[in-house]
Amino acid sequence: MADNVSFREIPADVVVPGQYIEIDGSRADSGTPPIPRKIIIMGQKLATGAAVTAVPTEVPVGTVDQVVQLGGRGSVLAQIAAEAFKANPYGKFTVIASDDLAAGVAATGSIVVTGPAVESGTISLYVDGTLVQIGVTKGDTGIQIAANIATQINANPDLPLSVPVAPTTATLALVAKHKGECGNDLDVRDSFYLGQTLPSGVILVTTAMAGGTGNPDVGPLLAAIKGDDRIVLISPWTDSSNVVKIEADFADRYGPMKQQESHCFAGISGTYATLVTYGSGRNSPHISIVPREGNMVSPWRIAASVAGLCSLRGSADPARPFFGMVLPGIPAPAESVRFDQPTRNNLLKYGLSTLRYDAGGNVMIEMVTTTYKTNSFGVPTRAYFKLQSKWTADYFRYAWKVLIATRYPDFKLADDGTNFAPGQPIVTPSVLRIETIGLARTLEYAGIIENVDEFKKTLLILRSIANPNQVNAVASPNLVNQFDIFAAAVKFIN
Known part of the structure; x- marks a missing residue:
């Protein structure tokens, strides 16, 4: 039979003597809930x-x-x-x-090397931003330098491209490891930072990666x-x-x-x-x-x-x-x-x-x-x-949903003014309104929304006419904005 307090786990017809105390964590959490991503x-x-x-x-x-x-x-x-x-x-x-798309095509590019080197030095080559250093000895020809570049590129398996065919001329062919459009965006360049120069006599002409098709x-x-x-x-x-x-x-x-x-x-x-x-x-x-x-x-x-x-x-x-x-x-x-x-x-x-x-x-x-x-x-x-x-609006929705779902997961619903025992698991529209305003205050304190007084005026929570088991609500939270721009005028006086 119904009692003045309703429990989730303690049966109403238990007659065996004992102390039966259920633990309910629905009100354990306070503050704003973390949003999982x-x-x-x-x-x-x-x-x-x-x-x-x-x-x-x-x-x-x-x-x-x-x-x-x-x-x-x-x-x-x-x-x-x-x-x-x-x-x-x-x-x-x-x-x-x-x-990779089976019908896709891998992007290709090339580096043409002109020599011989007039002096020894180091080539600083960047493949997708990763530094590849190639040693150059005075007298090295374009073919030798091209072969050395290919060796150093292939020595780093973490690079997104390679030289699949060892060059026999002063030109080395670069091929993206993946088929598809992504290979077109792979960047190859040399001597990017201040102080980096090619050894005297050495010229590199790079043809950008292109021709990759199919995602x-x-x-x-x-x-x-x-x-x-x-x-x-x-x-x-x-x-x-x-x-x-x-x-x-x-x-x-x-x-x-x-x-x-x-x-x-x-x-x-x-x-x-x-x-x-x-x-x-x-x-x-x-x-x-x-x-x-x-x-x-x-x-x-x-x-x-x-x-x-x-x-x-x-x-x-x-x-x-x-x-x-x-x-x-x-x-x-x-x-x-x-x-x-x-x-x-x-x-x-x-x-x-x-x-x-x-x-x-x-x-x-x-x-x-x-x-x-x-x-x-x-x-x-x-x-x-x-x-x-978007993320702030979704956070309000998530926090509101968590509040209702954790506080009132298995409650009954009644009109405001219904005379029921304080221990009954019954919620009314006015209680939900109070809870929602309380959430708004918490979110205001956390810097998520502002102007809660106006929020209270426009908050609408009422029992559905079409479905007595449903509560309808409309909330208009004023999301906190970002301080992006400071505009001012300086009117000086001499």
Whole structure:
């Protein structure tokens, strides 16, 4: 029979003498709940990689060696993992590998060497930002130097390209280890830093990597992580076919019936006009694109570093700016190819994120945006212009959901004013309103939302007319913004 107190675990008809005390942890947690995010790394593996295609594998934090084994040395998968682990040494990582597209074509390039060397010295060659040093002896011919360059490149299996055929002339042919478009973004150059010069008499003419075609299909990889909540995805593929699938999948996850809030980071390279064209063609709150500004390292490595940093800070405080966070180990591009302030301002308007650089050569995040620029009616909007807006709104939703789910998981529902015993597990709309306002105050104190007094005025919580077992609610939290700009006028007086 019903009593004035209802227990979850103690049966109402127990008659055996004893002391029966259940422990309920539904009110044990206070403050704001931590929001879990899983970082998922997608990328191509080499034939030497042990990973099973389209099978997610969790990896311990920072264990790059395990990912190297899964993807193979020099694989895109291993490259992304190395940068993400450096940027976020505390993240929870899962990797999921793809084979190269069978019909794909590997990118190629070349280096033509002119000799002989008039003096001995060292060639400082950079392959995807990794230094390869080649010794040169006075009198070495172009053919000898080319052979030595090929030997040193092939001696480093972690490089994303190789020289498969030993050169017999002064030209060495570079071939990407992966088939696909990713090889087109592999950078090869020499003597990048001040003081680095080629030995006298030696000239290197590098033909940029090009001709790579065909990307893997991201569809099977997305299907393999279908049930995962709150993903930070790092994708090396930015072709429209794959990006459309990611956008659609993440839009479905973001809806109220799944609430698996997820976000994708990717990097692209190209001229300003190319970047503007790309940004104009995308419109999703679920992806952030980071352009490469003539940098030596591949765009997916830059995106991986940005994703790691954003997930690190976003898990602690979703509203805090990412401005000034340093991408560890990523070299800055030459000053002559960096975007100026007006260019970066325009790129942001097209939904592309931006980086900046300090005097010491550090690469830093300037702003992380999404590509969402117009709503479903085609009207311009800034609703999801910045990633913080999306992550902060989702944090409010998550905290609200956790509150209701932990405090009232098996309660009964009654109208306000119902006369029931204080020990009865019954909740009313007014109680839920009080709890929600209390949550808002907590989030205000934590710097997540502001203006709670106005929030209280607009908060609507009432029992459904159509379904007596349902409570309907509408909340309008005022998200805390970021201090991005300080504008002032100085009107001096002589």
